[in-house]
Amino acid sequence: MPNDPASLDDLFHKVNTHTASASELVLFLRLLEDPEVQERWTRFQEWEQAPEQALPDGLRDRLVLPPAANEPSAAPRKPLYRKILPYAAAAALVLLVRLFLPRAEGPYLLTAVTGDGEIRTVILPDSTTVKLNARSSLRYSENAATGERIVQLEGQGFFIVRDDAVRPFVVQSGLLKTQVLGTSFDVRAYPGVTPMVAVVSGKVKVSDNTGQSILLSKGLRATYDEHADRFSKFAENPASMSAWQQKLIDMQGLSLREVCSILETGYGVTIDLQPGIENFELSGHQANTSLQSTLESICFIFNLRFEQKGKTIYIRQQ
Template sequence: MKERLFKKLLEKYEKGNATSREKRAVELFLTSLQETGGSPSEREYEHQLKYRILKNIKKKGTQRTRQIYQAIAVAAALLLMLGSYAYISNFPSPELTEYSEIITRKGEQKSIILSDSSQVILNADSRIIFPKKFSQEERAIKLEGEAYFSVTHEKNRPFVISSGNFVTQVLGTRFTVRNYPEETSEVVVLSGKVRVSDKINQSQIITKNQRIRLVNNKILLDQVNSEMVTSWLQKKVHFEESTPAELARILNRRYDIKVLIDESRAGLPPLSGNFSGESIWDVLESLEFIFGIENRKINRDTIELFKNK
């Protein structure tokens, strides 16, 4: 019955006997075939179908026209049943998610407020990608480097961070995520609860003053002083059993100065501690006083650390 009704409508349109409302319904349906989104192959098919309909609609009573009628009758009848052209003309266009990307240079930090009012502080030499407006299902972002998060609590919309080997999921809390190349990935919780999963579906829930690290593809959990581990938020430099190579990377990231290690004189021991200093020279002075690590300025952007025998 629906197919016959639509065929009759097309016949009236073809003969020029359709009312303005009926004519508009047919034209809007034909237009919708081209405007409706889809894959390239679908859009090409729709374009060809529209062309064939418009071409054949001028030829009265041909067999080809009847075949086209049959091909589109069911879909068109459904559209007519749901409101004819008023429905067709109001097809919602697919919403494309817009993303923001924030990058920090070495020696730089940035504070970001997300669309849900959550706060992010992006540490030096890091990158974060997030939707300008979160979806209704979740708040998903991607992180490379290190960042602090203070997440607005939403019971039914989790906050999900993808960062290299880890996926961190929360409802509302304060924590940091660290994911620098060639360094151990870790998550530290300052308040609330956080669920951390890795690529092989190991999962762990951690709370305040707990830290998860990924070492040799295994999740390790330990207790930490979260305020000390996240002291970079106060512009401090934190070392924790740091090797000479790690020491050089940390100083380079914080102060944007290349650090070379001369171990030909004596090996540098692993270092631990928090050091304040707006200038790298303040930190180097402390390292020399506490650990006997001396330094030499090679040029404007490069220094060398060593320890005499």
């Protein structure tokens, strides 16, 4: 959690301008329970002086939910609502408060999040299975079993989608949208790493926000150049896709900087590269048994050396 005033103010600004990510919105709600943090935010007059207004029509029922029959009643949370309402969009409020309240029927958004080095399996309401890689988040609708099947992914996830010819399954990830009917595929959408979609079975359609699209069937993967707005398609053995689930790093066509971003995500470290080596291109798969062994293999390929100081790793030429 951020613990300095500048970071807290930055988070407050993002929530207030509706630019916060899913993980930042979750963090925002958690920080609201910290008296020290609330005291820091009292310098914003509208934060403390916001009137105890009625919730918008339909929103109260979504937030103040009755406890399940076998669960104790929860304490009222009106002060928290009073402080949040002037800042968080109603949709974001529904998304996040649902994490802390009992379940009930309704069109709510839920979020699954993974931390450093964590891989988590999520079963969606329509029985679709998603395996999330480290530092990833997945937002999905609680009524996906009967309504729209649209999810939002930040990070990386492997999807095994339940067949439904009437309701396509859609993954929104950054600039890309992947639409399927029933298949298994991998989506990579980490910041600083080339976006990628790979199909293990079935067929998907991937499109960007300019209207370009590409069809992928079993054994095909596509990467996306965000600067040129261009897709590139490659053939690959389906057994090699989603290598991260088998503790392998898929380095095909990635730069050293991109591979280091993957290692930073998986191990919670920062990697500092000597200028001039960040664009070295790698290929194939690397066994990811440990951070040290992976770095040793990469450095051997390019005749580099590395040194670790705390949570920072420095990679330099010999």
